Amino acid sequence: MNPIQREVTIGPCRLILGDCLEVLPTIGKVDAVITDPPYGNNYSTERRLGIYRPSTRITGDILSEPLLNDVAAVLEPLLNDVAAVYWFAAPDRLDMVLPILKRWQVINVIAWDKGNCTAGDLECSYGKQWEAIVFAVTSKAPLVGSRDRDIFRFPRMNGADYVHPTQKPVELIEYICGRHSANLILDPFMGSGTTGVACIRKERQFIGIEKEPKYFDIAVKRIEQAWRLKCSELPFEPEPVLKQKTLCD
Ligand SMILES: C[S@@+](CC[C@H](N)C(=O)[O-])C[C@H]1O[C@@H](n2cnc3c(N)ncnc32)[C@H](O)[C@@H]1O
Numbered sequence: 001m002n003p004i005q006r007e008v009t010i011g012p013c014r015l016i017l018g019d020c021l022e023v024l025p026t027i028g029k030v031d032a033v034i035t036d037p038p039y040g041n042n043y044s045t046e047r048r049l050g051i052y053r054p055s056t057r058i059t060g061d062i063l064s065e066p067l068l069n070d071v072a073a074v075l076e077p078l079l080n081d082v083a084a085v086y087w088f089a090a091p092d093r094l095d096m097v098l099p100i101l102k103r104w105q106v107i108n109v110i111a112w113d114k115g116n117c118t119a120g121d122l123e124c125s126y127g128k129q130w131e132a133i134v135f136a137v138t139s140k141a142p143l144v145g146s147r148d149r150d151i152f153r154f155p156r157m158n159g160a161d162y163v164h165p166t167q168k169p170v171e172l173i174e175y176i177c178g179r180h181s182a183n184l185i186l187d188p189f190m191g192s193g194t195t196g197v198a199c200i201r202k203e204r205q206f207i208g209i210e211k212e213p214k215y216f217d218i219a220v221k222r223i224e225q226a227w228r229l230k231c232s233e234l235p236f237e238p239e240p241v242l243k244q245k246t247l248c249d
Helices: 020-026 065-078 091-101 170-178 194-201 213-233
Strands: 006-010 013-017 030-035 079-089 105-113 130-137 151-153 184-187 205-210 242-246
Touching: 006 213, 013 194, 013 213, 020 065, 020 205, 030 170, 030 194, 065 079, 065 091, 079 091, 091 105, 091 130, 170 194, 184 194, 194 205, 194 213, 205 213
Parallel strands: 013 205, 030 079, 030 184, 105 151, 184 205
Antiparallel strands: 006 013, 006 242, 079 130, 105 130
């Protein structure tokens, strides 16, 4: 059976609806992976409930050490010789994630400082203000630009702007793209397509895979919008490309 349930091409972006474990073996080599896999929390705070209706729960967000391990194994042969991997993780899940990513050279565990914290347990715990991003490479290569520190400060978006419960700021992903000369960037857990939007802004090619149709549709809309904007800014006028393939084609 074809693992690609639907495929949409928008400018330099190839968006695929399907399970990444099944789809990944069908794609070719990539220069970088920037991904934010399911953390396995599948929870929502009272505060967020007021923001993201009808549900802030992430469909399919199950804690899945075997899934992450299998995805990393399937990714291994797809990475170019000097590929970079950025893999988001909850700080308290690093004990599970780091061994999985040690198949590559782990260079940094970056703290993404979100500027504010999730509500969580208000009385007995410290507010969680940062998330981890593990930066690993297949082999070392100089970063683009001047040396930076391992704390990235990019404020979380306003609650009202969320179209996915764990959406990341485009500026954060754009910054990461800009530190590498990678041409083709992959996000096997695309969600609402933030990595794709960043790739369009930074003029990179992108492959995104998402298994939930509702998030896939949101990603298509956001990336199409970003591509239209990009086309309007270019000194020449490329035709916005939007091609769709479904299982029926
Ligand atoms: C943490 S979210 C990514 C959010 C994204 N960074 C954004 O800004 O919107 C992880 C996504 O992975 C998707 N997912 C989970 N398992 C998957 C699988 N096996 N294949 C493809 N996508 C999957 C979930 O549906 C969810 O949308």
